[in-house]
Amino acid sequence: MRILLVEDEPELASALKTALRRHDMVVDHAASLLEAGDFAASESYDAILLDRQLPDGDGLTLVPKIRARGNATPVLVLTARSDTSDKVDGLDMGADDYLAKPFAFEELLARLRALLRRPANVQTQVIRAGDLAFDLGHREVLVRGEPLTLPRRELLVLEALLRRTGRMVQRSSLMEAVFGLDDEIQSNALDTHVSRLRRKLAEADAKVEINGVRGVGYLLREIS
Amino acid sequence: MRILLVEDEPELASALKTALRRHDMVVDHAASLLEAGDFAASESYDAILLDRQLPDGDGLTLVPKIRARGNATPVLVLTARSDTSDKVDGLDMGADDYLAKPFAFEELLARLRALLRRPANVQTQVIRAGDLAFDLGHREVLVRGEPLTLPRRELLVLEALLRRTGRMVQRSSLMEAVFGLDDEIQSNALDTHVSRLRRKLAEADAKVEINGVRGVGYLLREIS
DNA sequence: TGTTTCGCAATGCTTCTGCAATGTTGAGGG
DNA sequence: CCCTCAACATTGCAGAAGCATTGCGAAACA
Numbered sequence: 215m216r217i218l219l220v221e222d223e224p225e226l227a228s229a230l231k232t233a234l235r236r237h238d239m240v241v242d243h244a245a246s247l248l249e250a251g252d253f254a255a256s257e258s259y260d261a262i263l264l265d266r267q268l269p270d271g272d273g274l275t276l277v278p279k280i281r282a283r284g285n286a287t288p289v290l291v292l293t294a295r296s297d298t299s300d301k302v303d304g305l306d307m308g309a310d311d312y313l314a315k316p317f318a319f320e321e322l323l324a325r326l327r328a329l330l331r332r333p334a335n336v337q338t339q340v341i342r343a344g345d346l347a348f349d350l351g352h353r354e355v356l357v358r359g360e361p362l363t364l365p366r367r368e369l370l371v372l373e374a375l376l377r378r379t380g381r382m383v384q385r386s387s388l389m390e391a392v393f394g395l396d397d398e399i400q401s402n403a404l405d406t407h408v409s410r411l412r413r414k415l416a417e418a419d420a421k422v423e424i425n426g427v428r429g430v431g432y433l434l435r436e437i438s
Numbered sequence: 439m440r441i442l443l444v445e446d447e448p449e450l451a452s453a454l455k456t457a458l459r460r461h462d463m464v465v466d467h468a469a470s471l472l473e474a475g476d477f478a479a480s481e482s483y484d485a486i487l488l489d490r491q492l493p494d495g496d497g498l499t500l501v502p503k504i505r506a507r508g509n510a511t512p513v514l515v516l517t518a519r520s521d522t523s524d525k526v527d528g529l530d531m532g533a534d535d536y537l538a539k540p541f542a543f544e545e546l547l548a549r550l551r552a553l554l555r556r557p558a559n560v561q562t563q564v565i566r567a568g569d570l571a572f573d574l575g576h577r578e579v580l581v582r583g584e585p586l587t588l589p590r591r592e593l594l595v596l597e598a599l600l601r602r603t604g605r606m607v608q609r610s611s612l613m614e615a616v617f618g619l620d621d622e623i624q625s626n627a628l629d630t631h632v633s634r635l636r637r638k639l640a641e642a643d644a645k646v647e648i649n650g651v652r653g654v655g656y657l658l659r660e661i662s
Numbered sequence: 663t664g665t666t667t668c669g670c671a672a673t674g675c676t677t678c679t680g681c682a683a684t685g686t687t688g689a690g691g692g
Numbered sequence: 693c694c695c696t697c698a699a700c701a702t703t704g705c706a707g708a709a710g711c712a713t714t715g716c717g718a719a720a721c722a
Contacts, residue, residue, distance in 0.1 A: 305548035311535065324529035331532075350554075353462050365667055366462055373439075382578035382585065390482075394440065394464040401670050402711080409712055428677065428710060429590035430577045460721095589678055625681050626700080633702055634679095652688070652699060 215239045215330060216258070220250040220273055221265040221292070230263070233319055247271050254280050259287050261329055263322075264309070266293040277308040288329040292317070343379045344421030344436040348372065357418045367392055368411045371404075375424065375434035385431040408432060439554055440464045440482070444474040444497055445489040445516070454487070457543055471495045478504050483511050485553050487546075488533070490517040501532040512553040516541070567603045568645030568660040572596065581642045591616055592635045595628075599648065599658035609655040632656060 217234055221227040222245045231241045242259070244250035247270045254262065254276070262280075266273045277289055288310040293300065296314035304312045311325050341348045347356045353369065355362045364372065374391040375383055389404055412424050423437045441458060445451040446469045455465045466483070468474035471494045478486065478500070486504075490497045501513055512534040517524065519538070528536045535549050563574045571580045577593065579586045588596065598615035599607055613628055636648050647661045 299544070302544045302548040305545075305552045310552050311549075320526050324526040325536075328529040328534055331534075366459075367668070369462055370464065378576075380585070382573070382576045384576060391440065391464065394466050403669050405711065406669075406713085409714085412712090425587075426711060427587045430587075430593075433585065591679070627680050629700060630680075630702085633700095636701090650700060 215260045217241045217326075218244065218250065218253055218259045218262045220244045220247075220263065220268070220276070222246060222268050223265075230319075230322075237323060245269075247273065247276060250276055251279065254285065254287070261326060262287055262289045263326075264289055264291050266291060266295070266304075274304055274307055274309070281308045290322075290325060290329060292322075341373075341376045341379070343376055343434065346415075346418075346420040346422060348376050357420045360418075362414065362418050362420075364411070364414065367407045368414070371407050371411055372434075375432060379434055379436070382427065382433050383431050388431060439484045440466070441550075442466050442468065442474065442477055442483045442486045444468045444471075444487065444492070444500070446470060446492050447489075454543075454546075461547060469493075471497060471500060474500055475503065478509065478511070479507070485550060486511055486513045487550070488513055488515050490515060490519070490528075498528055498531055498533070505532045514546075514549060514553060516546075565597075565600045565603075567600055567658065570600075570639075570644045570646055572600050581644045584642075586638065586642050586644075588635070588638065591631050592638070595631050595635055596658075599656060603658055603660070606651065606657050607655050612655060 215238070217239050219227060219230055219234070219241050221230065221243070224245075227243055227245070231243055234241050242253055244253050245268075247268050250262075250264070250268075250273070253259075264273045264276060274291065277291075280287065280289075289308070290311045290313060291304045291309045292313055292315060293304070294315045301312045301314075310329055313322060313325060341350065345358050346362070348354075349356070350373075355364055355369070355372065370392045371388065374388055385404070392404060392407065408424060408426070415422055415424070421437055423435050425433050425435060427433065439462070441463050443451060443454055443458070443465050445454065445467070448469075451467055451469065455467055458465050466477055468477050469492075471492050474486075474488070474492075474497070477483075488497045488500060498515065501515075504511065504513075513532070514535045514537060515528045515533045516537055516539060517528070525536045525538075534553055537546060537549060565572045565574065569582050570586075572578075573580070574597070579588055579593070579596065594616045595612065598612055609628070616628060616631065632648060632650070639646055639648070645661055647659050649657050649659060651657065
């Protein structure tokens with residue numbers, strides 16, 4: 215397991231490095247944002263341990279940078295600040311976990327193990343098709359940059375279809391995505407939502423089309 | 439996004455459910471370990487929110503159970519206990535994240551989003567022959583990657599033949615695959631479907647051919 | 663409490679599908 | 693070698709099944 219440790223405080227860095235090594239991890243150490251960027255770009259790590267307070271800026275800014283390069287390495291952020299809004303920001307910027315200082319080393323280790331066990335996160339935050347972009351994080355649909363507001367159910371239909379653009383989505387699987395279990399829907403409610411969604415997509419000229427396939431389900435296609 | 443919420447305290451459960459729904463998630467609720475096990479087994483979720491203190495035991499024991507069934511759904515554990523050793527146990531039993539009560543709902547959401555940031559594409563079995571690929575799970579036929587939409591009966595014929603590519607399929611066995619038991623078909627309906635299917639496969643240049651064998655049945659062959 | 667959204671049912675439309683009529687093929691017998 | 697007949701192939705058609713669309717009342721939402 216190769217870990218990139220980004221931490222400017224020499225004492226803590228050294229202690230962590232030693233402790234991680236003791237658990238059979240190979241640790242590279244970066245003391246600044248700049249250095250960390252270089253390391254992350256040139257080497258491939260199984261996880262990145264990232265301090266926020268670095269001499270040349272907020273460590274968190276590193277995350278979108280490496281994500282933009284298509285790098286999905288799990289990032290665990292270490293920080294002195296521990297209020298909720300900070301955590302939320304961190305996670306939403308693409309970090310995978312967040313640990314407030316001071317922390318128990320055992321917990322760091324356990325969280326690290328949980329991250330390493332997770333399958334590689336290659337999923338992009340935004341799904342695109344035709345002229346539309348679906349921002350999964352902010353649950354927002356944009357058509358050529360203009361927001362398109364959709365009701366909840368239609369949004370769910372669209373999301374399920376977009377996750378398999380150009381491929382079949384079974385009716386049953388759509389039903390499951392849109393209505394849970396407890397809803398006992400026995401009408402053509404799904405068809406209704408598809409229909410309304412179709413109209414809105416056409417009106418917004420989103421350059422996508424929803425095709426129904428009899429007896430099977432639906433699929434969303436890009437159109438020229 | 440489908441979430442399984444396992445929480446016995448009705449008030450919190452209801453509040454969470456509402457809040458999650460407001461963020462476009464489809465939530466199923468289980469109030470006990472037993473119920474949760476059933477839900478997790480029969481349905482597929484994108485994430486599980488799991489309380490530890492349940493009337494019939496420690497929620498955490500659910501995690502190894504579902505993992506043993508090959509289910510890799512991300513699990514976020516909620517708990518009142520917040521000491522390090524508990525967290526370590528939780529994460530090491532296969533949970534993906536751990537959040538101590540009381541928590542800010544925003545943090546829960548952010549952590550959930552981090553967990554969900556992964557591909558939802560379930561792999562299903564695909565049979566190939568010639569230039570065709572039949573995705574059994576999604577009931578979809580692709581010819582060189584392009585979807586070929588077929589009516590239900592023709593799809594059934596194709597599936598039955600593909601399952602025995604290059605080998606004879608008895609007429610009677612095809613009848614059963616296509617019409618099942620209940621239908622009382624006494625015409626040449628099967629021949630009709632085979633014929634129509636042949637035409638479509640030829641039009642799509644699928645590099646497969648259906649040969650009829652007098653008195654026996656049909657077989658599907660790859661052609662150069 | 664006004665507004666949006668949702669599920670439902672009624673309606674019209676498209677596609678499917680079993681059937682039958684007609685054409686074609688091939689094996690066996692004369 | 694050709695004839696015969698049954699089995700298979702193909703195609704048009706009408707009934708049926710499935711889907712699309714819309715308006716409406718009720719529920720959820722802000």
